[in-house]
Ligand SMILES: Nc1ncnc2c1ncn2[C@@H]1O[C@H](COP(=O)(O)OP(=O)(O)OP(=O)(O)O)[C@@H](O)[C@H]1O
């Protein structure tokens with residue numbers, strides 16, 4: 001079955017959507033991502049949509065749902081690379097992607113994820129939780 | 143208004159919806175629409191093709207390269223013989239959906255086009271025509 005690849009980089013998962021997805025493929029990606037986040041305990045997800053020339057209401061909802069699901073699984077999502085024409089169209093369509101963090105490019109997106117998860121680590125350390133050591137392992141691997 | 147080129151495509155599967163998006167993009171480029179206008183009409187086409195498939199039980203998409211007084215445009219017609227829409231103005235309302243969608247498709251497609259026309263009759267089917275002018 002056709003699938004969008006999910007890469008792991010330390011404590012983060014990275015997905016770059018390079019094809020015009022039909023609806024089932026988008027739903028498969030959503031399910032795969034939730035499974036990978038829970039398997040790996042990833043703290044962040046970077047979703048690169050710079051190759052997407054169209055984001056309609058279905059894909060827009062998929063993006064919001066992915067961000068919502070990963071939040072529930074304790075991972076931050078950053079969507080990067082939305083093309084300007086796509087951004088203009090999304091707003092006119094009536095989709096503002098509420099609750100979804102965005103960054104202009106992969107580099108800025110990674111910086112945002114690192115900052116967001118560093119805050120979380122400090123918090124975890126202060127609370128004496130075990131997740132801090134897992135994070136230290138993950139970060140060292142990067 | 144003159145029709146310079148016309149093609150009818152099936153809308154019977156999710157792959158067909160992808161194919162419609164791709165054809166609409168290349169026709170929009172050929173008609174000289176700006177990148178933003180291309181993106182708008184492709185997005186509107188995607189919404190309407192999905193409605194044809196999901197709500198109308200499948201149908202067709204007709205692409206027409208048109209010209210009016212020297213102005214180029216792209217006209218798209220989505221047609222099905224599905225259940226039709228009982229209350230059109232309700233269906234056009236943002237946020238109204240009989241499925242699990244966001245209910246943005248019809249209203250969004252209207253905002254993204256220059257001309258919008260919807261014909262529907264309960265039990266007979268639905269036809270939506272949109273045009274984007276250069
Ligand atoms: N071709 C059609 N045949 C029958 N009913 C339709 C058709 N197109 C739209 N409708 C009706 O109009 C409603 C609104 O359509 P619209 O595209 O705005 O929202 P949606 O498809 O439910 O959700 P979204 O497009 O945001 O995913 C639909 O829920 C459906 O009841």
Ligand SMILES: [Mg+2]
Nearest residue numbers: 189193243247
């Ligand atoms: Mg719809």
